[in-house]
Amino acid sequence: MPVPRRRHSKSKRDKARTHKLLQAHSPSRCKNCGAARRPHQACPSCGQYNGRSYRTTVTS
Numbered sequence: 668m669p670v671p672r673r674r675h676s677k678s679k680r681d682k683a684r685t686h687k688l689l690q691a692h693s694p695s696r697c698k699n700c701g702a703a704r705r706p707h708q709a710c711p712s713c714g715q716y717n718g719r720s721y722r723t724t725v726t727s
C-alpha cells in the first residue's frame with residue numbers, strides 16, 4: 668500500500684472533516700421499545716441497552 672509522504676496539517680485535516688461530519692450518524696432502533704436510539708448508547712426512551720436497564724434515578 669502507498670504511504671502518504673507527508674502528514675496533513677491540522678488545517679487540511681479539519682477541512683476534510685467538515686465534509687465527513689455533515690451527515691448524521693445512522694440511527695438505530697431500540698430493541699425494547701423501538702424508539703430511535705444512538706448506536707452504543709442506552710435508549711433515551713426506556714433506558715435499555717443490550718437487554719438491561721441502565722436508567723438512573725435522578726436524586727437531587
Ligand SMILES: [Zn+2]
Nearest residue numbers: 697700710713
Ligand atoms: Zn427503548
